[in-house]
Each structure stands twice: as C-alpha cells, then as structure tokens.
Amino acid sequence: MNLLTRNTDYAVRALIYMSGKHPERVSTADLDRDLHLPRPFMRKILQILQKAGYLASVKGKNGGFTLAKVPSRIHLTELIALFQGPVSMGDCLFRKKLCDCADGCPLRRVIKGIEAMALARLKSVTLASLTGA
Amino acid sequence: MNLLTRNTDYAVRALIYMSGKHPERVSTADLDRDLHLPRPFMRKILQILQKAGYLASVKGKNGGFTLAKVPSRIHLTELIALFQGPVSMGDCLFRKKLCDCADGCPLRRVIKGIEAMALARLKSVTLASLTGA
DNA sequence: TTGTAATGATACCATATAAGTATCATTTGT
C-alpha cells in the first residue's frame, strides 16, 4: 500500500531541487540532467505545479521555473491532494455501509480517530522540513 | 485513497454473515442470494479465507463454509494483510530515498509515528466488534 | 450407481488507474 504515487514523489524531488537553486531558473532539461526523471512526465508535473501556484514560469529561451512559495508554506498534504485527490478517510470504509449505526460503528470511530491524528501530524511536514532547512 | 479493496470488503461482509448463521453451513449460493455479491468472485475470496484458516469447508452436496475462528480473534488488520499485503508504511515513502539521513529524516519520523499509532488502534477492530457482539 | 450440488484449483478476461509519450502552438532571447 503506497501512500505516495509517482507524480507526487517526482513533484517533491523537483521542488526540493528548485528550492536549492532558488532564485535561479530551472528548466525541465536541468531536472532531466540532474535528477534523471522521465522528462515529458516531469514536464507535465511541473505544469500542474505551476497552475496550482507553487511555481512561477518563464517561457522562451532560457526560460524555466522558480519556486513561487516559500518552502515552509508548501505542505506535503497539499501536494498529495493535488496529485492524488484529497487525503480523507473519514467516510465509511466499505462501499456500502455495513452498519446502520450512524455513530455507533466502532470501526468508523477508530478510523476517524486515526485520521485526525495522522492529518495533524502530516501537516507538520513541509518542503522546508524535508530539505532540513 | 481507499483503505480497503473490494475483496477485503466482501470478505468482511461474508464473515459477518457467517457469524450470524453459525454454526450453520453457508454456501456461495446463500451469499449470492442474501448479499448479492458477484458469485464467482466471492467463491475465490472464500477459498482464500479457507486456506488461511478463517473458514472450514465441507465439499459435496449441502456443503459450504462455517467460521473456524471465534469473531473476537479475527482482526481486521489480518484480513487487510491477507488480501492487500502487509499494512506497513514504515519504509521510506519515496522510491529512492530523498535524504541520506538514516534517522534524521523528519518525514520518516512522522510516518513511523503515525504507523505505530494507527496499527495499535486498528488492532482493536475485530469481527466481533463489527457485529456489535 | 448415477445425477446433482457443492468446493478446490487455477487459468483467463475486463476495466480502471497510474505512468509515460508525443505533438503542436506560443513565447522569448539572440
């Protein structure tokens, strides 16, 4: 059960790389050269990050991307949400409820508890904390 | 991000049904009739549960399955492991480590903490707790 | 003793999602 899909993984790597180069521009060619990640895939990911406001882009020759937010304001949970949909296990785990018990369900209670705890802790993980800054 | 896949889901439903009928035998035909779950798929799932020791089976006419463990000894985590592989997010989330930091990695620390907590709580969820017994 | 209703074992197919590629248009520095 993998918590992160590959695009999230790659996105984080790219962002870390960029935070290291900042405020220098970084192109997909640079990432390809230094990180060896599939280039057109990377390109797609960067475009998504740009649209979402994490990166600023400059077109044309010598163009590229730069970080548009400070690393301490980029939360891993947001990136997961962006690439994999919202991190929420709050609903009934089963496709169709097992129990009628709106609140009595023990499984549901347990899951909700876990979720709250997990989200709270995950929120502390930012790009800054990953770079050790 | 769904925590349970469909075979786990169906397995739990079947087990709950059987715990209700116990010690009466239950056939896939019964499950099909009462639970309306895809019959041959269900069959496969029951066979897995049987091999894993959760069900006892009787072949031939009027054959079927019965629970082979008491509901309080059937843990949801075991079923998840059986159908979806081990529930362990202990490893580095990224395919290839981001940081060299064997222990310094903040993400890793957070994840490990979440895992320990989640597993501890999930262990309390058994078939018995789901049936309200 | 033969037919039928069940499971055992296992191979196969279908569908959805993730992963990755390709293409053409647009922008910009030289």
Added chain:
DNA sequence: ACAAATGATACTTATATGGTATCATTACAA
C-alpha cells in the same frame, strides 16, 4: 529567423484490481 523553452492536450502503455470460466473432486440421495 532560429533555437530553446513552456502551454495545452491528446495519446499510448503498464499495472493492479475486479471479475469470469473451467475442470476436477467430493458427497449426498433418489
């Protein structure tokens, strides 16, 4: 004008999940 970059978007491939099908075996019962 050309080259090197991104923007937008469509397409293809790989993998995992979900689901079927088939044949063998067992057991009851008329």
